[in-house]
Structures are given as structure tokens and as C-alpha cells.
Amino acid sequence: MDIRAHVSMVFHLDKCIGCHTCSIACKNIWTDRKGTEYMWWNNVETKPGTGYPTQWEDQEKYKGGWEKKNEELKLKLHSKLGGLGNIFYNPYLPTIDDYYEPWTYDYENLFNAPEGDDQPTARAISMITGKPMDSIEAGPNWDDDLGGSPLYARNDVNLDELTDDEREQLNELERVVFFYLPRICNHCLNPGCVAACPAGAIYKRGEDGIVLLSQEKCRAWRMCISGCPYKKTYFNWASGKSEKCILCYPRLESGQPPACFHSCVGRIRYLGVLLYDADQIEKCASVPDHELVAAQRNMIQDPFDPEVIAAAKKNGISDAMITSAQNSPVYKFVKKWQIALPLHPDFRTLPMLYYVPPMLPVLAKTKDGNYDVDGLEKEGLPAMLSSLEKARMPIKYMASMFSAGNVQEVEDVYRKLIAVRIFKRAQKVKDYQQADVDAALSQGKTTAEEVEAIFRLTALPTYEERFVVPPLGREVAVEAWEVPLDHKREAGFGVRNKIAKRKF
Amino acid sequence: MTEDKKPSPIFRRIMPFLILGAGLAFMAGTFRVVSAMPPNQTDGEALFTAKGCNACHTIGGGDLVGPDLAGVTERRTEEWLTNWLTAPDQMLASDPDAQAMLAQYNNVPMPNLGLTPDEVAALIAYMGGGATTGGATAELPTGDATSGKAYFVGDKRFENGGPQCMSCHSVAGLGAALGGGSLGPDLTTSGFVQSDAAFASFMGAPSTQTMGAVWANTPLTAQEQADLYAFLSKASVTKRDPSALLQITLLSVVGAAVLIGLAQVYWGKRSKGVRKPMIERTLAAKK
Numbered sequence: 001m002d003i004r005a006h007v008s009m010v011f012h013l014d015k016c017i018g019c020h021t022c023s024i025a026c027k028n029i030w031t032d033r034k035g036t037e038y039m040w041w042n043n044v045e046t047k048p049g050t051g052y053p054t055q056w057e058d059q060e061k062y063k064g065g066w067e068k069k070n071e072e073l074k075l076k077l078h079s080k081l082g083g084l085g086n087i088f089y090n091p092y093l094p095t096i097d098d099y100y101e102p103w104t105y106d107y108e109n110l111f112n113a114p115e116g117d118d119q120p121t122a123r124a125i126s127m128i129t130g131k132p133m134d135s136i137e138a139g140p141n142w143d144d145d146l147g148g149s150p151l152y153a154r155n156d157v158n159l160d161e162l163t164d165d166e167r168e169q170l171n172e173l174e175r176v177v178f179f180y181l182p183r184i185c186n187h188c189l190n191p192g193c194v195a196a197c198p199a200g201a202i203y204k205r206g207e208d209g210i211v212l213l214s215q216e217k218c219r220a221w222r223m224c225i226s227g228c229p230y231k232k233t234y235f236n237w238a239s240g241k242s243e244k245c246i247l248c249y250p251r252l253e254s255g256q257p258p259a260c261f262h263s264c265v266g267r268i269r270y271l272g273v274l275l276y277d278a279d280q281i282e283k284c285a286s287v288p289d290h291e292l293v294a295a296q297r298n299m300i301q302d303p304f305d306p307e308v309i310a311a312a313k314k315n316g317i318s319d320a321m322i323t324s325a326q327n328s329p330v331y332k333f334v335k336k337w338q339i340a341l342p343l344h345p346d347f348r349t350l351p352m353l354y355y356v357p358p359m360l361p362v363l364a365k366t367k368d369g370n371y372d373v374d375g376l377e378k379e380g381l382p383a384m385l386s387s388l389e390k391a392r393m394p395i396k397y398m399a400s401m402f403s404a405g406n407v408q409e410v411e412d413v414y415r416k417l418i419a420v421r422i423f424k425r426a427q428k429v430k431d432y433q434q435a436d437v438d439a440a441l442s443q444g445k446t447t448a449e450e451v452e453a454i455f456r457l458t459a460l461p462t463y464e465e466r467f468v469v470p471p472l473g474r475e476v477a478v479e480a481w482e483v484p485l486d487h488k489r490e491a492g493f494g495v496r497n498k499i500a501k502r503k504f
Numbered sequence: 505m506t507e508d509k510k511p512s513p514i515f516r517r518i519m520p521f522l523i524l525g526a527g528l529a530f531m532a533g534t535f536r537v538v539s540a541m542p543p544n545q546t547d548g549e550a551l552f553t554a555k556g557c558n559a560c561h562t563i564g565g566g567d568l569v570g571p572d573l574a575g576v577t578e579r580r581t582e583e584w585l586t587n588w589l590t591a592p593d594q595m596l597a598s599d600p601d602a603q604a605m606l607a608q609y610n611n612v613p614m615p616n617l618g619l620t621p622d623e624v625a626a627l628i629a630y631m632g633g634g635a636t637t638g639g640a641t642a643e644l645p646t647g648d649a650t651s652g653k654a655y656f657v658g659d660k661r662f663e664n665g666g667p668q669c670m671s672c673h674s675v676a677g678l679g680a681a682l683g684g685g686s687l688g689p690d691l692t693t694s695g696f697v698q699s700d701a702a703f704a705s706f707m708g709a710p711s712t713q714t715m716g717a718v719w720a721n722t723p724l725t726a727q728e729q730a731d732l733y734a735f736l737s738k739a740s741v742t743k744r745d746p747s748a749l750l751q752i753t754l755l756s757v758v759g760a761a762v763l764i765g766l767a768q769v770y771w772g773k774r775s776k777g778v779r780k781p782m783i784e785r786t787l788a789a790k791k
Contacts, residue, residue: 054779061778086771095777138779151786 002278003301003312005321006189006209006352007252007271007470009261010333010340011182012458013358014417015268018144018180020044022260022269026184029248029259035238037102037127040140041245042260044182048156048170048397049143051181053098056231057157057344063092064229065192065347066285073286073348075195077226087198092226100138102127143178153178158400166394177392179358182268184260185232185245186343186351187211189276189299190285193244196227201242207477208273208470209352210247218242229347253474257467267461272328272468273321274335274352275301275312285348289404292345299350300335303328324470329457330354337446337454339413346404356458357402357410359417360393388414412445419444420458423451548630552637555617556711557627560702564636568702569612571605577632589624592616612696615712644700644730652735653678655728666722672714675736676748688714697736704729 026042045051059065063077078086105122113120124133143152150171159167170177187204191211194202201217202224204210213224213233218241224233225242233244248258256262261269276299284295301308303325312322325331333340333356340354388395388411395407395414403409422440426432441447446454457465478484552558560569577585588595588602592614595602606613619627654660657678658668669691674684676692689696697703707729710716724732 050779050782054782058778089771091771097780098778151783155782155786 001301001308001311003275003308003315003317004209004278005207005312005317005325005470006274006276007187007247007472008209008274008328008330008334008352008354009184009187010270010330010354010356012268012270012333012356013179013181014356015266015458016044016180016182016358017266018044018046019265020141021263021265022182023140025259025263026245030246031243033236033238035236036234036243038096038099039234039236039243041232041234041243042182042184043140044180045141046143046153046178047181047401048153048159048178048393049141049149050152050155050157051143051183052100052140053094053231054138054152055098055155055157056094056229059229059347061092062094062229062231063226064231065227065349066190066195067348068286071286073282075192075227076229077192077196077223083196083198083223087221087223090222090226093222094225094231096128097138100140100142101133101136103133103136106132158397161396161400161405162394166396170393177360179360179393181343181355182260183230183232183343184258184353185211185247186230186349186353187247189278189281189350189352190348192227192229192347192349193224193233194227196223197221198223202233205249206480207474208249208252208472210249210252211244212246212249213242213244215239215241215243229344229349230351249472252469253472255469255471257469261467267466270329270333270457270461270466272330273303273325273470274328274330275303275308275317275322275325277301281350285350289346290406292348292404293341293402293406293409296342296345296350297335297338300331302335303331318471318473318476320471321473324468327468329461329465329468332453332457337416337450339416339454341402341409341413344401344404355402356417357398357413359414359421360391388418415440416444416446416454419446420451420454423448424455548626548628548633549635551623551627552630555619555623555627556709556716558637559706559709559711560612562637563631566701567609568699568705569696570609570614573631574636577628582628585628586621586624588614589617589619589627590621617711644704644733645727647727647730647732647734649731649734649738652731652733655732656735657684662722662728663725664722666719666724669732691736697733700730700733700737703733703736707732 022042023040023044027040030036030041031039040052043052051057055061056064059076065076066073067076068074077083077092103124103126106125107122109120110122124136125131126133143149154167154171159170162170187210189209191202191204193213194204194211198221199217199219201214201219203212203214205212220235220240220242222235222242224244225231225235233242235242248256248260251258251262257269257271261271280295280299284292284299287295303309303312303322309322313319330340334354340356342351342354345351391414395410396405399405399407399410419440422432423437426434426437441451444451475484561571561573562568564572564574566572580588584599584601587599592602593616596606596613651660655662656669656675658670662668670678670684672685672688673691674686675690678684691697696706704726707719707724709723710719
């Protein structure tokens with residue numbers, strides 16, 4: 001058992017209102033520089049939709065992530081020899097058009113325009129060419145609120161699993177449905193970007209698992225951009241280096257959550273430490289598709305288990321880190337309650353950002369001015385919240401996104417979430433019978449205590465409960481390979497204030 | 505942190521001055537070394553050999569690669585000679601007399617030897633002084649063209665380890681189109697190979713910058729010179745077949761087309777983009 005600590009994340013999609021505050025917080029801190037205009041380390045997409053860059057989930061086009069070839073785990077992008085052949089000419093990169101052409105507006109004109117017959121306007125100006133744009137054809141969330149549909153939403157890769165009938169139904173007026181998917185770097189346990197980089201510029205920090213891209217070692221091959229199936233590394237055309245989300249590690253190191261977490265209006269984001277068994281990584285990434293979620297969950301270890309704690313300590317994980325893992329909200333969502341799932345586990349990168357899938361409204365028709373949930377009485381189920389089969393967005397779609405097509409995993413999550421709703425509704429509104437509540441609890445394979453705990457951490461969590469930022473101890477971790485005092489500069493001619501070298 | 509021994513306060517105070525002083529002393533030293541360089545040579549006869557004039561010229565011994573210099577001070581004005589010796593490359597660009605002479609001597613240009621004004625004056629004085637040098641220094645033995653070709657392409661090594669001619673020069677009669685390197689002049693029509701005396705005299709101690717540097721420490725033997733001369737003066741070598749030029753043009757065009765075609769087959773799908781084709785496909789499906 002090789003126990004390591006990982007700063008991990010949960011996004012609760014039910015709470016996301018799609019306001020893009022997270023994206024703006026990130027943009028203002030990290031990507032407001034020259035060459036980063038088109039980058040959104042944090043972006044929010046509308047689903048169903050094609051996302052940013054367009055159809056990033058379609059690995060037949062972008063060749064990101066891993067695949068199993070002859071029982072071996074291989075990069076989908078290329079073999080070592082193939083990578084050498086394509087090194088000057090990677091054929092699977094997204095073009096700038098697949099992201100979008102970044103633009104600003106000519107605000108000056110509103111103040112400086114000469115007097116004329118019409119009001120002055122602020123024309124869109126391309127941030128690439130600096131010239132006015134005649135039409136804006138795409139943006140980082142062009143699908144927003146079905147704005148780009150049906151051209152975009154119907155091309156969502158996850159809809160491939162659905163039958164033609166089901167796909168058609170999604171476009172019926174009463175059934176139209178969408179939800180938001182905020183995305184940052186998943187800081188994967190088996191990252192495709194790291195494996196694809198020919199320069200060895202990308203690495204996973206040992207003490208917290210944050211995946212970073214060295215701006216000194218990057219040689220602009222751009223293989224990471226293809227290698228990452230989530231398209232979360234970006235090429236800066238001004239610096240000639242690739243860049244990616246750094247999970248705001250300077251903030252984490254000073255005890256603050258990352259900016260996108262901190263600024264989230266819906267408070268959908270949770271951050272905490274997971275302890276995992278690194279020995280299982282390869283095995284876990286190689287299991288058949290339908291076992292991926294379970295295998296990944298299995299890799300996460302119980303931070304209260306004395307055996308795990310002993311193994312963690314043997315690996316140099318501090319007591320404070322272990323305490324932090326015990327308080328981690330991520331551990332609860334992912335392992336204890338099992339209601340958070342990784343995004344596209346089928347890419348086999350073992351992402352460490354988990355999503356609680358959204359509870360979309362069930363299908364209803366109006367009858368005599370009231371909503372009538374179709375056919376519920378026949379099934380003997382309580383109205384409104386319980387009918388998973390009548391969910392507007394087919395479970396198969398969610399399974400394609402969150403469980404590599406394993407419908408059972410997604411159903412288990414939803415049954416539990418429904419149990420929480422019914423339990424609390426029976427408590428507050430009192431329009432469910434105790435029998436209904438018990439039935440929902442047993443269907444959700446849960447208990448009243450667990451449901452109450454889920455409710456509290458979902459609806460009423462405090463800042464400290466949402467963000468359990470561990471003491472990263474960077475100053476200690478760095479001493480593993482460097483003597484910090486070596487970097488302290490000498491003064492004058494080097495004679496007057498010579499720093500004594502520390503001996504280890 | 506421990507600071508065991510600090511320099512004494514007085515020493516610390518004067519240290520910057522000591523360093524400054526040491527720096528100045530060092531600079532003064534370099535200056536003296538520069539000024540101690542040997543003075544300009546004023547001995548024209550020695551210069552004529554040292555600068556390699558004799559590789560191409562005689563005084564009263566007949567033309568070699570370049571003209572016989574006997575009586576040159578009467579044929580040309582002193583000003584013209586001074587300009588010519590100082591910067592022959594500039595004269596060739598502007599002076600019609602110089603250009604006519606270049607044509608007369610098989611387009612072998614006089615190299616710029618980087619002479620100082622003193623050296624130029626010394627050389628003119630020497631040439632006007634009525635001195636003579638001999639003709640070509642030694643008779644070449646009988647050469648073997650086959651062996652010369654082997655030397656040229658590098659099948660046979662030069663005794664003193666010099667590089668094969670082909671690495672810098674090309675010549676007709678080697679294969680079809682690609683006859684060698686292009687750093688040095690094409691030897692097919694070169695004036696260096698006009699007479700065995702000129703060839704031997706030049707190859708004995710080449711005075712041009714590149715050739716001089718290459719051959720100074722690895723001189724050719726007399727037999728090697730003779731073999732090379734025999735090869736280079738063969739009829740098939742001294743004239744380039746026009747069809748060879750056509751051949752090389754065709755080869756490059758076809759080669760480029762094949763490479764582009766291969767790249768297109770292998771990388772053709774690159775950077776087609778995803779969004780635009782997707783939109784076009786969707787719109788087409790609707791119709």
C-alpha cells in the first residue's frame with residue numbers, strides 16, 4: 001500500500017446557476033495576459049452542448065486520454081515512435097476556431113466618435129488580429145441557455161448513446177432541458193498531458209497531486225494539448241509555452257481555496273484531501289469501462305483506518321494532512337456517500353474532480369392548470385420527485401458523461417439524491433407519508449442519518465466545511481530536493497554578509 | 505548561522521579600491537600587449553612570398569593563374585595599383601579595367617589579402633624595382649586521370665590528410681547532375697586549371713582565405729597534384745553537358761512534389777478544425 005495525499009474537488013451541479021463568476025475570477029487572476037486571451041482555465045459549459053473547445057469530448061477527433069490496446073494502457077494520441085514522427089506536426093490539435101476568436105469592444109468610440117446622425121456603437125474587435133469583427137461566430141459558452149442550439153446542442157457527443165426517438169424528444173418544447181457543467185483541470189492521477197509531453201515539462205506535485213506545467217522546461221511541442229482529453233492545457237502564443245490551471249496553489253499554500261472556489265455564488269464547490277493508494281493507479285485505469293467508477297472509488301482509502309494512517313505516515317504525510325483528510329467534504333461525497341462521480345472516467349486519466357449530477361425536473365404535463373407527472377400513480381410512486389424513469393434528461397446521457405456508460409452507477413446516485421429530497425420534504429412540507437419516505441430511503445440504500453448529513457453539507461455548509469484546505473507544508477516539502485538557503489542571495493562582494501551554507 | 509572570520513575593517517574599506525586598481529592594471533596590461541605586436545613589414549620581397557602572391561603571379565616568369573607582373577608599374581598608375589592591392593573586390597565591382605582583366609584571366613578574381621597601406625606601398629616598390637622571380641617552381645610528373653578522380657571524390661585519401669575536393673567543389677563528369685559541393689567555385693570552367701604550371705603553383709601554396717586555411721597544414725604531394733590536374737583537364741570534365749542541368753531541375757521538381765504528396769497523405773487531416781465542419785454538416789443534414 002503506497003498511500004498518498006491528493007487535494008481533490010467536488011462540484012455539486014444541482015447548485016450551479018451558470019453565472020460564470022468562477023470563470024471571471026480565474027480570468028482576472030491568471031489569464032488576462034498577452035497570449036492568453038482565448039484561455040479559460042475555468043469554463044462553464046451548457047449541457048447538452050458541444051462545450052469548449054467544440055466537441056472536446058470526441059476523442060476520435062482529438063485523440064486525448066488513454067485507451068486499452070492488447071490489454072495494455074496506451075496513449076490514444078500516439079505511440080513513442082508515432083510521437084516522434086508527428087513531433088513537428090501534431091495533426092490532432094484544436095484550431096483557434098474550435099476554441100473561439102477572442103474579442104473585446106471598441107469602447108473608446110462611445111466617447112470619441114465624431115458627432116453624427118446616429119448613436120456611436122462599440123464594435124467588436126478581434127483580440128487576435130486587432131481588426132473589427134463582422135460577426136461573432138462562437139464563444140467559450142456558445143450553447144448558453146440553448147443560444148447556439150440546435151446547431152450545437154444536437155452535436156453533443158454524449159447524445160450518441162440515445163436512440164433517435166429519445167433525441168427527438170429532447171427538442172420538444174415541454175421537455176427542453178439543460179444544465180451547467182463548470183470545468184477546471186481535473187488534476188488527474190493518470191494524466192494524459194504528463195504522458196504526452198516530449199520535454200518532460202509537466203509534473204504532478206508529490207505532496208498534493210497538483211499537476212503543473214514548468215514554464216522553463218516547456219518546449220512548445222503542444223502534445224499536452226492533444227494528450228489531455230479535457231483540453232485543459234492551452235498554448236500561449238505570446239510566450240510560446242503551454243499553460244494550465246494551477247489550482248491556485250499560491251492561494252492553497254496560504255490557506256485559501258482557489259479563486260474559482262472562493263468566488264462561487266452557488267457555493268457548489270468543495271475542496272479537501274483524499275488519501276489514495278498509488279499502487280492501484282495502473283490497475284485501476286485498466287479495468288473494463290463499466291467498472292471504472294467503482295475501481296476509482298476503491299482506490300480512495302479510509303482516512304480513519306489505522307492501517308491507512310500508518311501507511312500514510314510511513315510515506316511522510318503529516319498528521320495535519322491526515323486530520324485534514326478526515327474532515328474532507330470530498331471524501332464524504334465521493335467515498336462515504338458515493339454520490340459524486342468523475343467526469344468521463346472512460347478517458348482513463350482518473351480525474352480527481354468529482355461531480356454530483358444534477359437533479360433535473362421530471363417530465364410533467366399540465367392538466368387542468370396543474371402539473372401532472374405522467375403515469376406516476378400507475379407505478380404506485382409518490383409524485384414529483386421519485387420517478388427516475390421519467391427524468392427529462394435520459395439516464396443514459398448522464399451515464400455517458402459520469403460513469404463510462406454504467407447506468408447502474410448513475411441510478412444509485414440519483415436514488416439517493418431523491419431519498420434526500422423526499423425525506424426533507426416529508427419533514428418540512430409534510431406531504432409524504434412515512435411509508436413513502438421509508439420506501440425512498442430503502443431504494444436509495446441510505447439511512448435517515450446519512451440523508452440528514454448529505455442535506456447539511458449540500459444546503460447549509462459553512463465556509464470551513466466546504467473548503468478544508470490542508471496545511472500543504474510547501475516549505476517542508478521543498479526540502480526533499482533543495483536546500484532553501486542555497487537560494488538566498490549573498491550581499492555586497494560576498495565577503496561582508498556571507499550566508500553560511502546549511503549542511504544536511 | 506555562523507560568520508567565523510570577517511576581514512579587518514581597514515581591509516574592508518579599501519577593498520573596492522583594490523579591486524578597481526587591479527582592474528585598471530589588467531586593462532593597461534592588455535593595451536601594452538596590443539601595442540607590442542610586430543611592426544608592418546616593409547620588405548617587399550618577403551611579403552610577395554608571405555602573402556602568397558607567388559601562388560598566382562610571377563615577375564618575368566610568364567602568366568600563371570594571374571598575369572605576369574613584370575613592368576606592371578609602367579602599365580598601371582600607382583594610384584590604381586594601390587587601390588587594387590588594398591581592395592580588389594571593390595575595384596572589380598566598379599573599375600572597367602579590372603573587370604576586363606577578370607574576363608581575360610578566366611574569371612578567377614584576385615582575392616582581398618587584407619594588406620595594410622604600408623604593405624601595399626612595399627609591394628609596389630618591390631614590383632617596380634626590377635626584381636624577377638622564377639617561373640613555375642617545379643615540373644609536374646605525369647598524372648593519372650583515374651587516380652585523380654579517385655582523389656577528387658575521396659575514394660583515395662590524400663597522403664597528408666587533406667579533405668577530398670568534392671566536399672567544396674563540383675565538376676562536370678561526376679555522375680549525372682550533382683557533381684559535388686558548392687562552397688568553392690565550379691571547377692568545370694575554372695581558370696585554375698588552364699595550365700599545369702598555374703595549377704601546380706596555386707596548389708603548392710593556395711593564397712585564398714578558404715583554400716589557404718584548408719591546405720596550409722596538409723599540402724598535396726607533386727604526384728597528387730599531377731593526378732588531379734590530369735583528371736580536371738580531361739575533355740569530359742572541362743565541359744558541362746547541358747542535359748545535366750535539365751536533369752537536376754527535373755529531379756528537384758519531382759522530388760519536391762513527391763515529398764509534398766507524402767506529407768499530404770500522412771498529415772492531410774491536420775488542422776481542418778472541428779467547429780466549422782460540424783456546423784456545415786448539421787446545416788447540410790437539415791436541408
